[in-house]
Structure formats: structure tokens, C-alpha cells
Amino acid sequence: MSKKTAAKHLLSAYVKLGKLSISVPVALTGFLGYFLYHPILDRNAFLTIFGVFFLSLGSGAFNQIQERHTDARMKRTQGRPIPSGTISMPSAVLFAILTSLLGTLLLLGTGSYLAAGIGIFTLAWYNLVYTPLKRVTAFAVLPGALIGALPPLIGWTAAGGFPLDMEILAVAFLLFVGQMPHYWLLLIKIGSEFRDAGLPVITSLFETRQIRNLSFTWIAATGVIVLMLPATPIIRNRAISLILIVSAILFLVRMFQLIYRGDLMKHWKKAFITVNLFYLVIILVLIADRII
Secondary structure: OOHHHHHHHHHHHHHHHOOHHHHHHHHHHHHHHHHHHOOOOOHHHHHHHHHHHHHHHHHHHHHHHHOHHHHHHOOOOOOOOOOOOOOOHHHHHHHHHHHHHHHHHHHHOOOOHHHHHHHHHHHHHHHHHHHHHOOOOOOOHHHHOHHHHHHHHHHHHHOOOOOOOHHHHHHHHHHHHHHHHHHHHHHHHHHHHHHHOOOOOHHHOOOHHHHHHHHHHHHHHHHHHHHHHHHOOOOOOHHHHHHHHHHHHHHHHHHHHHHHHOOHHHHHHHHHHHHHHHHHHHHHHHHHHHHO
């Protein structure tokens, strides 16, 4: 293997260690919070984006360090950098520490100690509460969903807002609720691997019909929250309000077709993709509200 190829292989391994596919959307929600309060692409906006991004990279790396033994027992995660031996433990720890510190320093660069504090709290909650709790209960996703709700608060606070303002709490609550169908739909596919690795999963506690009903309950709650957003001060444009309402209705109809009229176990991937696309659309629409 040439040096260039080896370098690309190693870079790819560190990208996986930091869970880039998760860190990018997390950074986007951090930017969402910032832009909703201060709709200008200034220096602090970029500090917020990259601050949240690097904190997420560090958190993902710490998570893989903690779950390296579990990852080695699951087919889906055996190829991750630590269990596969691509990255050594000391290197993984160093990467996690450096990216976490960099993310914290970038958030401090916005001048908001509170934003940096929320960032550190998010990392701690993910790695010291949620990750260990996954080994104890199948319902760890409930406290774990808080992690997805905090990045917008970081951005909002970094822009000069107060984290308990109703506008950003409405957005944070939407992202909190949205973690449930996202996680539960994913477990339909990989629940057996979690169980074989010794982790408690809802697929061992509930029948398929019950999982379907519980999943749709959270999905319906997600749609209802979006329908309520136009009633909050977060939305300023009437056209955006209409787009949100139409999007929520189409989302609920589509999910009803997949989950109730179709076979959830068969169509879980379509449902999973639909949930994620819906959230992306909502984030982009909220950003557009400040641009228009």
C-alpha cells in the first residue's frame, strides 16, 4: 500500500471514529439555532458550526471507545476503527480529547460561556449518561433523545439568545421527539444484533404490532409539533407556515401508509428515510423563514 493510499485509509478511519454522518447533521442543527436568532453568516456563525461539529466528533469517538467490546460482537460495527484495529486505543483517546477541546474552544470564541457550557454538557450526557444506560435499559433512548435537542440551544445561545426562550425550546422539543421514531425504526432492522451483543432492546419486549403502534405514536407527535410551529413566534412568514403545515400533513399520510396500510417490518427502511428527510426539510424551511 502506497503512502498516499495509507493516508486516505487512515483519514477514512478517523472520519468513521468521529461518526461524520452524524456530526454533520448535528452541526446543521447547531447552525439552525444560531441563524434563527441572528440570521447573518458572520464569524460567530462559523465558530458555532465548527464548534458543534468538533464536539460531536469527539463525542462520537468517546462513544466508540466505550462501546469497542460491544461493537466487536456485532456484524454491523465490527469494521469500526477500534475493533478492527485500524486505530489504536491511545490514538482514539487522543483524537477524542483533541476534537472535544477544539470544539469547546471554538464555542468559547463566540464569547458565550453558556453556549460552551451547554456543549460540554451535551458531550457529558451522551458519553456519561446515555452510553452506559444503553447497557441497562431498552428505553435509554428517552433520556438519550435530549442529545439531539441541545445543539439548537447551543447555536441560539452563541448568537446571543437565552436557552429557555420559547422559540428555540419549540424547535428543541421537535428534535427531541424526532429522536424516538428515528431510533425505534432503526432498531427494527438491527435489534437482533443488539440483543446478540447483550444489549436490551425493545424488540425483545414488544410484539411487532406494539412496536408499530408505539412508533407511529411518536411519528404522529412529530407531525403535530410541526403543525403547531406556525402558532409560535419562531415562524415569521405566512408562506413558511403554509409549507410547514402541508409538509406535516404529507408526512403523516405517508407514514400512515407505510406503517398501517403496509408492513412496517418490510418497509422500515422507507419509513426511516422518510423521517430523516422530513426533518431535513423542516430544518431548511426554518432557515428559509429567516432568509425570506
